[in-house]
Amino acid sequence: MSAPEDGADILYWPRWRPGGHRIGAHRGQQAGGLGTFRDTVGFLHLPDARRIDIRASLRDPFEGVAVRRFEARSPVETYALIDLSASMRFRGRADRLGLAAAFCAALARSATRIGDGFGLMAADGVFREDLYLPATRHRAAAGLAAARIGDAACAGTSAEGLMEAARRLAGRPKLVFLVSDFRWPEATITRILSALALHDVTPVLLADTAEDDGLPAFGLVELDDLEGAGRRLVFLRPSLRRRWRQREAARIETLRGLCTPFARPPFRLADRFDAEALTRHLLTT
Incomplete structure (x- = not known):
């Protein structure tokens, strides 16, 4: 599992002014x-x-x-919404699910340290009740819930259960981090983001440089579709690798465009958790 930097907090501020009479940050x-x-x-x-x-x-x-x-x-309530579809099992230079757990641990620590609530929801094709944590300021409970993400099962072929997470977040605006590799149909991305539009949403795009730099220019590569399409032997050559990279760049640019009406620009989190990079992203977008 990727571990957050010791003592490195995620610094953030909401785009709205929270109400209520409780003292916060x-x-x-x-x-x-x-x-x-x-x-x-x-x-x-x-x-x-x-x-x-x-x-x-x-x-x-x-x-x-x-x-x-x-x-x-x-204070505000912060929530991590975690995609647990099968593609999140990918392991390259990092364990993708471990990276999500490291992010959740840092967010839980950062939020509860300043008196904010931390909550966690996860879903594949259905909402995962076993991993649900309503927003709490209790540091130990928040940390335990974040740690469970690293051992969660990822077997679903979709993330449709996140629509139920969006419904449970109804009410006052919240700070929401949507954590996924976003290998979803465009219609699904739009539907989930629009359901969360009331809140201050930051998509966290989990990536791995092994998916790009790890591909050889020539040679046979066995590709495994984690969501059930099976394995396939592919002969890679420079033109195919170039098209692969172009499609990945286009996918990320499409995601950025889909986020524009509903959320902040996506933050790309690759290989290891970097609290300082995420802080810079949050404070400048």
């Missing part, structure tokens, strides 16, 4: 006594003598009393 909708200075308002609007701004009050030509108002900090 993100800029919220509510004004409160703690947080970042927001503005000053009249005493009648916020009758709190502890936060009277003397300087602002003295500058008021109408001799009103000004009170400092602060921007409250609120």
Whole structure:
């Protein structure tokens, strides 16, 4: 299993301001006594003598009393949605399912450390109740749920069960990471992303450089379709390898286009988990 870097947290912020009165780490909708200075308002609007701004009050030509108002900090719920279709069994330079587990472990640690909730849902053709974790701020429970992903069975031929995950996320907006190799029909990708459009969604594209750089220019290669189409012996040559790479590049570009109306651009996670690269992606998209 790929292991996250020691102490490397995923840093993120939601695209919306969360509501609620619980204290958290993100800029919220509510004004409160703690947080970042927001503005000053009249005493009648916020009758709190502890936060009277003397300087602002003295500058008021109408001799009103000004009170400092602060921007409250609120928590959010983060969810990892994991594709467990059969193609996720692929092992090249890394174990794809282990890479997903390493990502979940880092997200669980990062979220619970700042008071956010971490939840996990997984699916193949059906929703996997055995791996479901509602959002929790309990660090140990979140870590255990993330670790179970590395040992999960991947036998389904689709990820249609993620539609049930989208239905269970209904309600307040959440921060959602959709983790998959995205070897789905375009219609399935669009349907799942549109079902999650209420939320702040980051697709995490699991990849492996062995699928590209590991192909020889010449030679016989036995290809195994993990989703049931069997094995096939293929004679590789430079032109075929070039077409293979072009189709893979086109697939990723198509995925990027499908994500545009519903989610952030996909983040490509290849070979090993890199918390810093994911943080840069989240903070710039």
